[in-house]
Amino acid sequence: MKTREKIILSSLELFNERGERNVTTNHIAAHLAISPGNLYYHFRNKSDIIYEIFLEYEKLVDYYLDIPQDRSLTLEDLTFYLESVFDGLWSYRFFHRDLEYLLDSDPRLRKDYREFTNRCLAAISQIFEKMSEAGIIEPQPEELRSAMSLNVWLVITNWMAFLKTAHAADEPASLSLTELKQGIYQVLTLEIPYLTPAYRERVMELRERYRPSLPEPSGAVV
Amino acid sequence: MKTREKIILSSLELFNERGERNVTTNHIAAHLAISPGNLYYHFRNKSDIIYEIFLEYEKLVDYYLDIPQDRSLTLEDLTFYLESVFDGLWSYRFFHRDLEYLLDSDPRLRKDYREFTNRCLAAISQIFEKMSEAGIIEPQPEELRSAMSLNVWLVITNWMAFLKTAHAADEPASLSLTELKQGIYQVLTLEIPYLTPAYRERVMELRERYRPSLPEPSGAVV
DNA sequence: GTATTATTAGAGTATATACTCTAGGCAGTC
DNA sequence: GACTGCCTAGAGTATATACTCTAATAATAC
Structure with missing residues (x-):
């Protein structure tokens, strides 16, 4: 190499x-x-290394979130999107941790990341649209769909930080991909009220697969 | 002084x-x-300064999120909670930015923050509970309520980072309290499907007050 | 083989950062 | 007026960090 x-x-x-x-x-x-x-x-410098890594990350997620235009979406597609996005988050997990500092130190990265965010938001919104076309969720007005997409994005990008900060373990490094994927449970929680009767049960089963095993980090209230 | x-x-x-x-x-x-x-x-050191600041932040939010047990909640209460929490976030906005690093460098802070998170999650959950008692939202099973509370927390704590990173302006400092409070719009979006017919319209009006003014940072897709 | 280019080592540097140490000022008190 | 306790100045330090420079080595082209 x-x-x-x-x-x-x-x-x-x-x-x-x-x-x-x-x-x-x-x-x-x-x-x-x-x-x-x-x-x-x-x-040339540290920033350049980080920028290169970002380009890889961007490429990966863009690849995952390439929504097929010629056919409707299935539940398997949805599962794939969710799994893939969290895989990506995991592989490049340092990125979101210091995001603000990184963007402040590299204008190039700031611009690219902003566009990247917008692409992701558009993709999420498109997934919602195609899910309603496929009869998985009820159709929603554009405005609501875009606000929902943003909430999905916020949950996805903040889930890891939540795990790392709210985690019971004192070792900060003790975080697994499995735990990270419990974020899928949280994302699917957002969609519950919009599910069509035809799909409700199947999606709830899918969600159940990602339910945090006890002791769940969120449940234990002091 | x-x-x-x-x-x-x-x-x-x-x-x-x-x-x-x-x-x-x-x-x-x-x-x-x-x-x-x-x-x-x-x-003694920088960490001690940060820890003191956290204690103030904690005290402030704990004070805001002190839910009255002897009466039911009103929409005004809900507005107060949302406004207050975002005020708090604004006043101590550096904190969430470097959260992970800060917790890694100070075990005391890590422990306290973990407990703080749990108290906040419990408070959010309690607010949901009292809102359903007050007939503002439909009652939900415990499991769903706790997952929803966590989503609310994720949206609240990540909203500022989103603004700072997705913001069109190149000056990183150009962020206002008004923009920050558009996070309330996002939080209320989460609650829409659960609203009772009796309150739906009033809450939607409340939400409308926080709608991002164009050009909204989330909408503009490149 | 020789010239050229790409790659590498490793010592070195300017700057920054968290923090220390010593000396002393100042306000109150007897 | 001198003692005491609190507070302050400011020079100084050990370490870290991003990055440079020069010289040497390996690879390639001709």
């Missing part, structure tokens, strides 16, 4: 594990057993 | 403006025109 690629992979790994703020370029070089000079031969 | 108190106020101000990560103890001292030594006479 090329050094450049190795740098990206290692950076992602370290960022995910320890948080971008806690990972220096020297750490990355040390982790790869290469010299700092070598790292800076391949990347 | 005592120096100690001035340090807390100035720190909060600077943290909110520039983000905790971009504000050093030296900045704080300089901003107050006191010496670093003086600052460290009053606080």
